[in-house]
Amino acid sequence: MSDFMIGVSGLGAMFVLMILRMPVGMAMLAVGYFGTVILNGDRSANALLVTEAFSATSNYSLTVVPLFILMGNIASVAGFSSRLYEAAFAWVGWLRGGLASASIIGCAAFAAVSGSSVATAVTIGKVALPEMKRFGYSDALSTGSIAAGGTLGFLIPPSTGFVLYAILTEESIGQLFMAGILPGILLTAFFMATVGLITLFDPQAGRPGEALPFVQRFVALSRAMPLLIVIVVSIGGIYLGVFTPVEAAGVGAGLVILMALFTGKLKGDAFVKAVVDTVRTTAMLYLIVIGASVLNPFLALTHLPATLGEAMTTAGLGPYGVLLLIVIAYLVLGMFMDGLAMLVVTIPIFFPIVTGLGFDPIWFGVVAVIVIEMGMITPPVGLNVFVVKSVAGDVPMGTIFKGVLPFWFAMAACLLAIVIFPSIALMIPQAMFQ
Numbered sequence: 001m002s003d004f005m006i007g008v009s010g011l012g013a014m015f016v017l018m019i020l021r022m023p024v025g026m027a028m029l030a031v032g033y034f035g036t037v038i039l040n041g042d043r044s045a046n047a048l049l050v051t052e053a054f055s056a057t058s059n060y061s062l063t064v065v066p067l068f069i070l071m072g073n074i075a076s077v078a079g080f081s082s083r084l085y086e087a088a089f090a091w092v093g094w095l096r097g098g099l100a101s102a103s104i105i106g107c108a109a110f111a112a113v114s115g116s117s118v119a120t121a122v123t124i125g126k127v128a129l130p131e132m133k134r135f136g137y138s139d140a141l142s143t144g145s146i147a148a149g150g151t152l153g154f155l156i157p158p159s160t161g162f163v164l165y166a167i168l169t170e171e172s173i174g175q176l177f178m179a180g181i182l183p184g185i186l187l188t189a190f191f192m193a194t195v196g197l198i199t200l201f202d203p204q205a206g207r208p209g210e211a212l213p214f215v216q217r218f219v220a221l222s223r224a225m226p227l228l229i230v231i232v233v234s235i236g237g238i239y240l241g242v243f244t245p246v247e248a249a250g251v252g253a254g255l256v257i258l259m260a261l262f263t264g265k266l267k268g269d270a271f272v273k274a275v276v277d278t279v280r281t282t283a284m285l286y287l288i289v290i291g292a293s294v295l296n297p298f299l300a301l302t303h304l305p306a307t308l309g310e311a312m313t314t315a316g317l318g319p320y321g322v323l324l325l326i327v328i329a330y331l332v333l334g335m336f337m338d339g340l341a342m343l344v345v346t347i348p349i350f351f352p353i354v355t356g357l358g359f360d361p362i363w364f365g366v367v368a369v370i371v372i373e374m375g376m377i378t379p380p381v382g383l384n385v386f387v388v389k390s391v392a393g394d395v396p397m398g399t400i401f402k403g404v405l406p407f408w409f410a411m412a413a414c415l416l417a418i419v420i421f422p423s424i425a426l427m428i429p430q431a432m433f434q
Contacts, residue, residue, distance in 0.1 A: 003039065007302025010035045014295075014345075024341040025284070028291030035298040052293040057286055060246065061166065061173055065115075066282040067249035068158040072114025072123075073274035074256045075227060078265035081123045083224040084109040089131075090212050090220035092192075097199035097206030099135055100145040101192045103128040107149030108188045109224075111156040112231045113256075115163075116281070117339065117376055121150025121384050125391040138205040139395045141198055144403025146391075147384045148191055148411070151373040154339060156184035157235055158249065160285060161343060161369045167289060168296075168347045171361050173245040174238050175429040179362050181235070182424050183370065186417065190410040198406060230255045239432060285340070292344035299348060309353040319357040323419070326350050327371050334375015338383060342372050366418060366425040374411050377404040 001009070010031045017027035029049075036045040056062075075081055085106035092101045106124045114120055125146040132142035154161045157177035166173040199206045212220075234252035237243035243251060260266035299305055312322050329350075333342050347368070354364045376384045385400050392400070418424050 003302045004304060004307055006035065006038060007299055007304035010298065010302070011304075011345075018337070018341065023284070023287065024338060024344075025287030025289075025291035028288070028295040028344065032291065032294035032296070032298040036294075036301065039298070039301050048297055049294055052297070053290045056167075056289045056293040059167060059289075062163065062286070062289065064158065064173065064246045064249045065160060065163055065285055066278055067246070067253045068113075068115045068160075069119075069281050070274065070278040071230075071249065071253040071256050072110070072116060072119055073277050074253070074260055074266065074271075075110070075113050076119065076123045077270040077274045078256075078260035078263070080224075080227045080256070080259070080265075081106070081110050081113075082127045083220075084227060085124060085127045087220045087224035089209070090217040093209040094211035095196075096203065096208045097137075097141065097195040098209050099128065099132045099137060100141050100195045100199075100206050103132070103142075103145050104149040104152075104188060104191045104195070107146070108152050108156060108184065109228070109231070111153040111184070112158070112235065113227065113252075114153055115158040115160050117150050117153040117373070117384060118387050120153035121146055121387045122391060124149065125388055129388075129392050132206075135209060136204075136207060138202070138403075139392070139399050140403035141195070141205045142403070143388050143392050143395050143400040144405075144407055145191070145195060147377050147382075147388045147400060147404045148194075148407030150384045150387065151376050151411075152184060152188060154373050154376070155180050155187065155366075155369050157181065157238075158245070158252075159369065161339065161372065162365060164285075164289065164340065164343055165347060165365045165368065168292065168344065169351050169361060169365070171365065175362050175432065176365050177235070177238055177245060178428040178432055179366050179425045180369070181428055183366050183414065183418055186424060187370070187411065187414045190414045191407055194406050194410045226259050227256070230259070239428070241432075288340055288344055292348075295345075296348045305349045305352060308349055309356065312353055313356065319359065320419075322353065322357060323359070323367075326354070327367075327415075330368070330371040330375060331378065334372065334378045335380060337375070339372040339376055342375060343368070360422065360426060362429055363418075363422050363425050367415065370411060370415050370418070374408060374415075377408055377411075 014031040088102035088105035092098045157180050162176040234248040238248050
């Protein structure tokens with residue numbers, strides 16, 4: 001069997017292991033290790049396992065992950081996330097579909113704390129879904145807005161997707177974080193416009209709430225202001241060059257903990273739960289990074305990425321034709337793979353192709369993350385759909401998938417806008433480093 005076919009067989013074996021419910025990191029680790037044993041012997045494989053595992057876990061830049069996860073978990077258990085939703089509801093709740101729009105704004109704000117799509121969907125979903133049910137919102141609109149809004153956690157900094165992309169491609173985490181700001185705001189606006197269109201054609205899907213006096217609106221905003229200040233300090237500090245991403249994560253986590261202690265919201269059990277959840281999520285992400293670090297050298301030995309890249313670039317499709325193939329591949333993979341798994345498996349293959357075609361690597365990071373976001377709400381897997389189902393247990397899966405469909409098209413429109421106008425993603429990073 002040729003090296004190329006060994007690489008193809010290895011990827012096939014990895015997908016089979018994932019289907020059999022082996023953790024993503026372990027599946028990549030097993031294929032990378034045993035594939036290297038077949039190609040270069042066990043001594044080389046053992047050396048690869050030791051050196052790559054140590055190199056991956058000792059990477060200083062990866063420290064940003066547990067710190068931002070801790071910040072989001074503390075904000076969640078201390079009840080700060082509900083204040084974000086309440087502030088958004090006070091300002092836009094009077095609009096048609098206002099509760100759904102408030103949920104999306106709340107997701108966008110909490111995404112700037114947690115960096116996790118799943119955490120965003122669960123946290124805001126627990127607060128917003130009962131309210132939308134109480135106001136008679138359709139199940140499709142309420143669950144669809146939460147599932148779609150939750151995906152913003154993968155795009156708006158601090159995004160774990162951008163951190164992993166930076167580690168895999170050796171790009172700047174700070175530039176990637178800044179590149180996600182305007183696309184995140186644009187996608188939030190597209191989601192809110194989608195809510196407006198849905199309620200325009202079906203007013204009963206989301207009736208407007210009562211318009212609050214401006215005094216009450218500012219009171220609600222002031223209650224959310226401490227967490228908003230943390231967001232501005234941590235992300236703004238990166239933009240101004242005051243903090244590195246790791247330092248910003250440490251400052252943000254420290255400020256949220258101090259706020260929770262000062263307000264008396266951080267009880268002993270809640271703090272322990274937040275720390276345990278942080279350790280569990282961090283361990284999962286580190287295992288994925290270790291697995292990717294062992295799998296990627298194996299794929300390089302098989303020449304699989306180089307062969308696929310040459311085939312795609314010589315097919316005569318042109319740069320944007322190749323980009324379309326990559327997007328289609330992501331959408332297909334998103335039907336049955338987790339977003340982080342897609343990222344670590346595909347970036348070593350697609351990244352050399354994209355940069356060889358002259359596309360900006362920071363811009364492609366944003367494109368890849370948005371397409372992976374689309375996979376999070378694409379059937380039959382749609383991770384965020386299952387997350388929302390766990391919160392809204394009485395809503396059928398078919399109803400939730402029906403609800404996310406208009407938002408899926410909104411994401412496609414946002415992706416098209418970023419492809420046509422790359423400056424949407426590159427404006428802030430380029431301004432930072434001029």
